[in-house]
Amino acid sequence: MSNSTPHHPATQAGTAPPEAISGHKAPGQESLAPQQTRIMGRASYFLAWFGGCVSIGTFAMGSSVVGTLNLVQATLAIAIGCFVIGIALALNGAAGYKYGIPFMVQARSAFGFSGTRLPGLVRAVPAIVWYGFQSWIGAGALNMVSATLFGFDNLIFYFITFQFLQIGLSVMGFQGIKWLENIGSAFILASLVYMFYATVQRYGDELSASLLTMEGSWGMPFWGATMLFLGIYSTMMLNVSDYAREHKKGTGTGLLTTIYAMSILPCTLFMGLIGFMVSEATGTADPIQVFANAVDNTPLLMTTLLFIAFAQVTTNVLNNVVPPTYVLMDVFKMKFQVATVIVGLLAFATFPWKLVQPDSAAGLQLFVQTYSAFLGPIFAVLVVDYFLIRRRTLDLGKLYDENGPYRGVNPAALVATVVGIVAALSFSAVSWYASLIPAGLTYLLLMKTWAPCQRFCS
Secondary structure (H helix, E strand, O other): OOOOOOOOHHHHHOOOOHHHHHOOOOOOOOOOOOOOOOOEOHHHHHHHHHHHOOOHHHHHHHHHOEOOEOHHHHHHHHHHHHHHHHHHHHHHOHHHHHHOOOHHHHOHHHHOOOOOHHHHHHHHHHHHHHHHHHHHHHHHHHHHHHHHHHOOOOHHHHHHHHHHHHHHHHOOHHHHHHHHHHHHHHHHHHHHHHHHHHHHHHHHHHHHHHOOOOOOOOOHHHHHHHHHHHHOOHHHHHOOHHHHOOEOOOOOHHHHHHHHHHHHHHHHHHHHHHHHHHHHHHOOOOHHHHHHHHOOOHHHHHHHHHHHHHHHHHHHHHHHOHHHHHHHHHHHOOOHHHHHHHHHHHHHHHOHHHOOOOOHHHHHHHHHHHHHHHHHHHHHHHHHHHHHHOOOOOOHHHHOOOOOOOOOOOHHHHHHHHHHHHHHHHOHHHHHHHHHHHHHHHHHHHHHHOHHHHHHHO
């Protein structure tokens, strides 16, 4: 089928997607079809990424490099990580932005229809784990507000209630995400500035003596730290097309890179440094306990705790709900709303209370390093496939034809992914970086020379 006659997945059933007919996308009307109605302009897209990247996981990553880096090194590590993220998002999101296709469809050209289950699973599992972890943090913040103001202390109740609230917001899809992120961004920025100021005021004396004067490291620990802060977002680097397809056309690659990097940098910098400084001063990695100790004024403490709860919602609905939802839609042919509910219920099974224990920062660090070892090779395969194999030209008809050239599994993608994983695990401190060249080069060579892969070159 030629490039001039692309069709939507819905045409397999003989019908066009509703948005293609109406020119309007209602809340929760998401599909795997090429996006026809794009609802986010540049400002809206920037604010969506800004609001969606307030991850308490960043706090834990900041805590995990205490004793290894000084304050200057930690700041630079975060900044470098964010700019690498910006470049990676622009590269892997190019196909989704141009063609309006989600990650699970984009991956078919490299992995095949059946093979996409591997990158889908690798992307979905970390998302659900972070979903549960951040929901527990948000529920803890709400519980502390309730216990302080009303004397009602029941964390399990708030965890269940908070999770169902997020499920309710998630079923609205990108229409709900757009307004939630855009409206909440001002509150998030103000709260982060205040929290940073309160941290410095409360712990400034203890911090100045150690963090500024310690030698730290500019070697492997430093680059490992850049990968930790990058690794939190390595999940989104994989499925960035899910978001890019919502952005209105007309933004160049350079500006898109800037939007990604500069929207992620402020929140990552504030949260990472707050976690770094407070954990160094107190030895505590639980953000709820940290701010309970850092803020003496009750109204300000309540505001801070409500921010923490709100930040979990904005991050979860964008980054941790959409990816596994689309995976379920692709593999099990579910509708968007049904899949979001199932993803929300799966988050209960992640046992997030285990991840907020005093020694959890080290465990989360290992978790990020490990899943980055799997995400990096897949990212490399997708980028090489789109830019070097496809030359930035996709045939949408073939991508939606289950019996076409992309049927089954592409062995080149699987072999390249395994090679990248081995390389990454061999250098676990910088796993994501270490996986890129081995995986990308292997995929390129196999696609050019290995006979079983030639069908996928068409």
